[in-house]
Amino acid sequence: MTEKARHIAEYAVLAIASTILLAAFYYLRFEKNALMVLFGISSGFYAIWGIIHHALESRLTKSIFFEYILFGFLIFLLLFFALNI
Amino acid sequence: MALLSKTKEQNPSIVKYWRKNPKSIDKFQFIYHFLPHPEHKRRATLLSNKALVIYCLVIMLTIGSLRFFPKFAPGVLGYASSINMKDLLVDSNKMRTDRGLSALRVNAKLTEAAQEKAANMFKDQYWAHVSPSGSEPWDFILKQNYDYTYAGENLAKNFSTSQDVVTAWYNSPSHRENLLSPNYDEVGFAVVNGVLDGYETTLVVQMFGRPRDPHQVATVEEEDNVLSKAAISTGEATQPEGAPAPVVNIKQPAVLPAIDVATATRYVTLSFAGFLTLLLFLDIWYTRKKGIAKLNGHTIAHITIFIMVILSIWIVLRPGLII
Numbered sequence: 001m002t003e004k005a006r007h008i009a010e011y012a013v014l015a016i017a018s019t020i021l022l023a024a025f026y027y028l029r030f031e032k033n034a035l036m037v038l039f040g041i042s043s044g045f046y047a048i049w050g051i052i053h054h055a056l057e058s059r060l061t062k063s064i065f066f067e068y069i070l071f072g073f074l075i076f077l078l079l080f081f082a083l084n085i
Numbered sequence: 086m087a088l089l090s091k092t093k094e095q096n097p098s099i100v101k102y103w104r105k106n107p108k109s110i111d112k113f114q115f116i117y118h119f120l121p122h123p124e125h126k127r128r129a130t131l132l133s134n135k136a137l138v139i140y141c142l143v144i145m146l147t148i149g150s151l152r153f154f155p156k157f158a159p160g161v162l163g164y165a166s167s168i169n170m171k172d173l174l175v176d177s178n179k180m181r182t183d184r185g186l187s188a189l190r191v192n193a194k195l196t197e198a199a200q201e202k203a204a205n206m207f208k209d210q211y212w213a214h215v216s217p218s219g220s221e222p223w224d225f226i227l228k229q230n231y232d233y234t235y236a237g238e239n240l241a242k243n244f245s246t247s248q249d250v251v252t253a254w255y256n257s258p259s260h261r262e263n264l265l266s267p268n269y270d271e272v273g274f275a276v277v278n279g280v281l282d283g284y285e286t287t288l289v290v291q292m293f294g295r296p297r298d299p300h301q302v303a304t305v306e307e308e309d310n311v312l313s314k315a316a317i318s319t320g321e322a323t324q325p326e327g328a329p330a331p332v333v334n335i336k337q338p339a340v341l342p343a344i345d346v347a348t349a350t351r352y353v354t355l356s357f358a359g360f361l362t363l364l365l366f367l368d369i370w371y372t373r374k375k376g377i378a379k380l381n382g383h384t385i386a387h388i389t390i391f392i393m394v395i396l397s398i399w400i401v402l403r404p405g406l407i408i
Binding site: 014015018021022025029032042046049053054059061063066067071073074075079081082083 | 134137138140141144145147148252253256257350351353354355357358380381382383385386387389390391392393394396397398400401402403405406407
């Protein structure tokens with residue numbers, strides 16, 4: 001697999017997962033506990049996706065590692081704050 | 086440096102002056118809070134890891150303060166709502182009749198039991214099927230001398246519309262079981278405004294029943310009589326000190342707190358997520374324009390996940406809890 005094809009495949013995984021998570025949010029929008037679990041899965045998935053993506057590119061630094069952890073945590077907090085329970 | 090390059094061609098002496106007096110160009114550095122730095126090869130300061138840590142801390146502090154603030158100023162924060170009993174009945178019965186079930190009749194005793202339950206929840210500051218003193222839904226129903234063979238209860242709070250309440254019940258298997266049960270002939274509702282845990286809100290109680298004597302099912306006249314009542318009582322429940330008394334409305338209740346938490350948190354999160362997404366787009370544009378080679382996470386990935394967050398907050402997430 002070429003570098004470009006791998007890049008596209010990894011972004012496709014992110015886009016598909018985001019769409020599935022959005023659909024799951026909608027389906028479980030009245031189940032607040034389930035939504036909380038989904039928020040955790042979303043942020044964890046994103047952090048892991050970013051770290052693996054950069055590790056495969058051999059570009060994973062400490063700063064990039066924390067960047068994905070922080071972005072993942074930030075989206076969890078934003079969703080939790082918006083859910084307002 | 087990007088900002089200097091154009092000036093250097095125009096007037097090299099200014100560049101010499103700036104090199105000797107670096108503080109004189111400090112004010113131009115402000116732009117790099119929003120744009121990536123071409124020399125440092127870093128993201129905008131507002132997208133740095135340090136900034137992300139600060140954002141997380143601020144959000145956590147805000148969430149914490151929303152938990153504690155209502156204890157000191159009860160009734161200031163709340164959930165605006167325009168729920169009313171008639172819409173709850175129409176929406177509930179539509180769910181039933183669409184599935185070939187009989188429509189429920191509003192019973193005055195079940196309505197009174199529901200209102201007592203709601204008033205009791207505000208008085209004792211709880212939100213559950215069983216009160217802290219052990220009272221169950223059936224106790225409220227039996228207190229009204231409603232002799233039943235089947236009975237049930239659905240509860241909701243913090244919703245803004247009647248339709249959202251009924252849709253939430255329909256989407257929960259245990260509540261749907263009550264809503265669409267063929268064992269019930271009658272229903273009673275309470276839509277009660279008050280302060281619970283410091284938040285001004287609307288509690289919705291729906292009580293179902295089938296009278297032991299089938300001839301006891303409410304007539305159309307009895308139902309109309311219950312539905313036509315409005316604002317029947319005020320201040321029946323004892324509120325915590327400083328909190329407004331609950332208002333039990335049947336016809337047209339509306340809660341308008343000083344700050345609607347649902348709207349406020351929604352707009353704050355949308356604005357903040359939108360701002361960060363804008364900064365990420367600026368990062369892509371400026372990085373490509375200046376050919377900045379920086380080593381950091383993928384901006385497009387961050388944008389993708391932020392768009393997912395914005396869509397979730399904008400379209401999907403709504404306030405409201407059911408039990």
